[in-house]
Amino acid sequence: MTLKLRPLVMALSVAAAFSSAGAQAENVKMAFIDPLSGPFAPVGQNILRSWQHVAELANKEKWGGEHTFEVVGFDNKASPQESLTQVKTAIDQGYRYLIQGNGSGAAAAILDAVNKHNERNPGKEVIFINYAAVDPDLTNSKCSYWHFRFDANSDQKMEAMTTYMQQNQNIKKVYIIGQNYAFGHQVTRAAKDYLKRKRPDIQIVGDDLHPIGQVKDFSPYVAKIKQSGADTVITGNWGADLALLIKAAKDAGLEANFYTYYGATTGVPTAMGAAGEGKVKSVGYWNVNNEKFVGQELVESFKKKYNDDYYAMATYTAVGMLAQAFKTAKSTDPVKVAPALEGMKYKSLNGEVEMRKTDHQLQQPLYISTWTKVNGKDVKFDQENTGYGWKTDVKLDTYVAAQPTSCQMKRPGG
CATH class of the missing domain: 3.40.50.2300 (Response regulator)
Structure with a gap:
């Protein structure tokens, strides 16, 4: 009887292991909070598509292992006040990664909101991914453990x-x-x-x-x-x-x-x-007409899909480094991902970059x-x-x- 049951027990164990691995794979939803209407809408729309295009590539090539990325737009109308409304909406919907870049005024408002939220809600922390708001104060006097800037500051x-x-x-x-x-x-x-x-x-x-x-x-x-x-x-x-x-x-x-x-x-x-x-x-931090045209496949696929130009290369760096952090941390929880991002070195389309641990300012050519x-x-x-x-x-x-x-x-x- 024991011999007959052993193969069944083993089969169930293997199935459980696969089931467990599958349960760990997460779809990481990221809220893109930037102008999608008004005078700056064309820029916002282009960069939202850039994030989504890189996320699709990352998912296809399994940059983050079994974890996938999904980027959803939230229109802040380039307003710091509207940004706060969208931050609350996104967090209430379960988003734990916030993306913003167009406007340092909006970035400062988001940063303050993120700091307050994380202090008041341990276990539900969110990370602020800044791809283009370049006021130096954001990584100096206003620096935050929960803020990572992927652009060079002004x-x-x-x-x-x-x-x-x-x-x-x-x-x-x-x-x-x-x-x-x-x-x-x-x-x-x-x-x-x-x-x-x-x-x-x-x-x-x-x-x-x-x-x-x-x-x-x-x-x-x-x-x-x-x-x-x-x-x-x-x-x-x-x-x-x-x-x-x-x-x-x-x-x-x-x-x-x-x-x-x-x-x-x-x-x-x-x-x-x-x-x-x-x-x-x-x-x-990048030019598509670089010394070896590194990144041209991404530029060409973006043009083919959207009839638009890919220029916000920080989207590639940020998704790539987040994917690497997920694997290092063996988790998508911001509490575990933040320390994995600190000090990380990564080969991006402009060469080796490093997320400086002291202030979370990306160092890059x-x-x-x-x-x-x-x-x-x-x-x-x-x-x-x-x-x-x-x-x-x-x-x-x-x-x-x-x-x-x-x-x-x-x-x-x-």
Whole structure:
């Protein structure tokens, strides 16, 4: 009797083991809280699709083992107040991973809400994945154990930009223009400080901050830039605010070169067209026209599926590192995933990156690129079917733009 039962017991044990493994596999739902309506909707829609496209790839290739990703959009209308409403809605629906990037004002509001929620609800903690809100304070004075930034912050980008500008003796007069909120103020401060340190001979001939997402006609601002005699404009504008600024500059025949943070964002390439050739530069953590066209399969599949351009490569880095953290932690619980992300090194599309443990600021190489006509050689991919794309001028190693941090991180139980 014992001999006859043993195969049945073994079969049941194996079945139980498989059942247990299956029960551990989780579909990790992530709430994307960004503008999906209003002036910045085109950017928000593009990046939501970017997250979803990378999530599908990760699921197909089993980056996180048996765990899968699902990204769902929540419209915050680019408003910090609306962001708080969407955070509550997402958490009430069981989301434990929140994604946001368009706007440091909204990011600060979300960060505060996440900190309060996690303090009041032990065992139900959530993680804030920041892919593009680049105010340095978010990983300095406001740093949080539950916040991870996958973009380079604005000081890192300005360090890279001014290091590149330093070598150009043709730059004599600089005009700074930006959006009147946290990030815009940080760009202005850093531009002045870093240029004074590296090129004290350069004159700052103008400094304007305008309401975010409200200016429909930038011609008065462009007239001031023209009158100042500036040969170079530095701007942190993004989305419609950058597209309209570039369009106004083109219409007015402004000859100044533009150094931008977000020249590749939706709507800007079309606004520039041929008029921006050789005049508009962008600083970022990746360029599709990189040294070996690393990531071109992702770009091509995104274009095929959405007839749109993939540029928010932080989506690839973040999903990849989260997947690795799930495997390291053997869990998708934010309480176990957060320590697995700290200090993690990962090979992304721009090279090796590291999530610095002290402040949760990703350390990564940066690119400076120029808007140039597609030539099939070093400019293979265009944007928005314009026939123009970004030519890599230089790839700066991680250490070039690295910044110290003032973060005094409070860790759970510490």
